[in-house]
Amino acid sequence: MITPRARALPDRHANHTSPISTNCRSLLDEFQWNPVLVVETPKSLGVRVKIRSRASLVTAVTSSAILVMAGCSSSGGSGGGTSGQSGSSPVKIGVVVTLSGPLAQIGQSHLAGAMLAADQLNAKGGADGHKIELVQKDEKADPQATVTDVQQLLGNGVKLVLGGTTDSDCLGAAPLISNAGGVLIGTSCQTNLLETTKFVPGFFEVAPTNYMLSKATAQYAHDHFPDVQSWDGIGPDYEFGHEVWSSFQTDLKALQPSVSFGKNVFVPLTETQFGSYVSSLTSGLPSDSATTKGLFMSLFSAPTVGLAKQGKSQNLFGRYAAVLNLGGSTPTAQALGADTPPIYFIYDYYDGAYDNPTNTAFVSAFKSANNGDAPNAWAYEGYTAVMAYANAIEKAKSVDPLKLRDALAGMSFDTPKGNLTFRKEDHLLMSPVTVWHAVGDASAPGGFKITSSEAIPASEVLPPVNVGK
Structure with a gap:
């Protein structure tokens, strides 16, 4: 089973400033921390997060501590909303996947693929200069938990989201995110409804539909x-x-x-x-x-x-x-x-079925980052979703969610399965x-x-x- 490692992303650009509240700034100064990766999981899971600081401190944190830091790391306590970012500030992407229960391997694989994509992008300076930060949530394969997670992300200003384990997850999350002016790139939800009677302009589908x-x-x-x-x-x-x-x-x-x-x-x-x-x-x-x-x-x-x-x-x-x-x-x-x-x-994907340079590089990098394990279909989906966002940011020269919607619709980009295109009319990846x-x-x-x-x-x-x- 693939167990993703939570890692620190590179520090924010020196010229980026955020109006952090006095109390939060005092807390940061007291502990001399510079949070660079926001991870939100149930307390029962816990997560090891590397936090880059003056002391290069590595500490295990629970979700309560992470939520405190999340509230301190953005302008106006918004959680780092994507719609208000400017210059070369980091862009946050919510990762709403199943990390616990019988279907945990699906979400863990989604996350492992997404983390690899973020690492690769950040090593090259990010997407159009914006470093990628992943904000992870455990939806537990429960549509109500998915809705709650999405509401929390939106409340923190995070309007770019990927994820979805079952069709019900995306059917619940897509209209919420779209109506809030955001974007959801579905990973493993394959319902036909979101391209037909339940279509919303902010939803894009990576996996083949039913x-x-x-x-x-x-x-x-x-x-x-x-x-x-x-x-x-x-x-x-x-x-x-x-x-x-x-x-x-x-x-x-x-x-x-x-x-x-x-x-x-x-x-x-x-x-x-x-x-x-x-x-x-x-x-x-x-x-x-x-x-x-x-x-x-x-x-x-x-x-x-x-x-x-x-x-x-x-x-x-x-x-x-x-x-x-x-x-x-x-x-x-x-x-x-x-x-x-x-x-x-x-x-959707088997690593041995596609012979192209992008897939060769993806498989090699994934194995290196995950103890020799080859990427499965779910890891491919998480990776491709982050790369889709990165390509849209490059194309739009913006991290504004509404501009990214326009960029994603009809966009072609390289994936481990070849060069693929989101169909402009219904946002289905023609894969x-x-x-x-x-x-x-x-x-x-x-x-x-x-x-x-x-x-x-x-x-x-x-x-x-x-x-x-």
């Missing part, structure tokens, strides 16, 4: 498993799981009219006991299911691992001709090791969908190997522009 993922999965099933005539499904019991199962059926039926669909099982997002769900899928399977039936999965992270481990005794995956995991990613195989069943991950096959192999590093990978071009899976429809 439409794109479902269409890619159906195309792959049709092309590679034409003998599979029936598909069962299992997915998380919230909007994403229901939306992609419905879309997969529609898309595959259009390609293969004779196909049928059997059982579908929906699992609570934070479920840890999967025995009854495994039994529900396997009961009544025909004797030839290993050659005639496929399993469509939209579980991800810890639930996928739990299903695989608890389904092993009933040979769950071995009783299907193919297992296609929409939204799955390499960390599943890393957790299962040699017990990884043959599984096709269909999602390939990645498919890669993993299988357990005790002799391979980590106990598993990737046997194949491919990128399905965005042009083959993009939805039509349907803003407001």
Whole structure:
């Protein structure tokens, strides 16, 4: 599991002054601190923060201490609002991701990617001279916590935000941020609604949408498993799981009219006991299911691992001709090791699928910063979101959120997946969908190997522009 390291960013430029309150200035003088990274997490997590000071002090701080420093580090106690910054002052980006609970690896990976991007940018002087500061929040994969985190960021004047683990997170956060004149770059929320009926001008999407993922999965099933005539499904019991199962059926039926669909099982997002769900899928399977039936999965992270481990005794995956995991990613195989069943991950990014200089440099730098771990799809999303902001700042020659909206819409920039463009009309990043096959192999590093990978071009899976429809 990737555990991001909180690091200090370079000191603020000497010519930047902020009207800090008398009490806050006294506190700063007393301890001789110069805060350069604001980190906000639940007290239960804690975080180690390097604070650059005259004494080069490194101290462990709790969220209460961080909040005190956050209140002291900005003009008028606003938390360093982006809209009022000028000259070469730092720009703060809120990182609202899941850092605790069963889905913590997703947010930790988002943060690790974002931190790498910030480090790289700051080492080169920042974005158009503005150093990047990340303000992290733990949304706990809880939409209400997401809303609370966003309200706190906006209250502190931070109007540039990235994050979102589930569709519900972004559906709650996007209108708040947009109505406040800010920008949210969604990382792992893929709902179609934010490009259609729930579109708001301040939201931009990095990950492929559910439409794109479902269409890619159906195309792959049709092309590679034409003998599979029936598909069962299992997915998380919230909007994403229901939306992609419905879309997969529609898309595959259009390609293969004779196909049928059997059982579908929906699992609570934070479920840890999967025995009854495994039994529900396997009961009544025909004797030839290993050659005639496929399993469509939209579980991800810890639930996928739990299903695989608890389904092993009933040979769950071995009783299907193919297992296609929409939204799955390499960390599943890393957790299962040699017990990884043959599984096709269909999602955003796999580091071995893209051969270009930007990806080569990204993978190398990420490994160096994270104890040799390769970046997963979530790390790619965090990295790409920060780089999108940096490119928009360079393009707009401003950190004003409204100007950055204009810069992002239609903007093309280099990513580890190649040069990509935010579609101007609905702010969707026109990005390939990645498919890669993993299988357990005790002799391979980590106990598993990737046997194949491919990128399905965005042009083959993009939805039509349907803003407001």
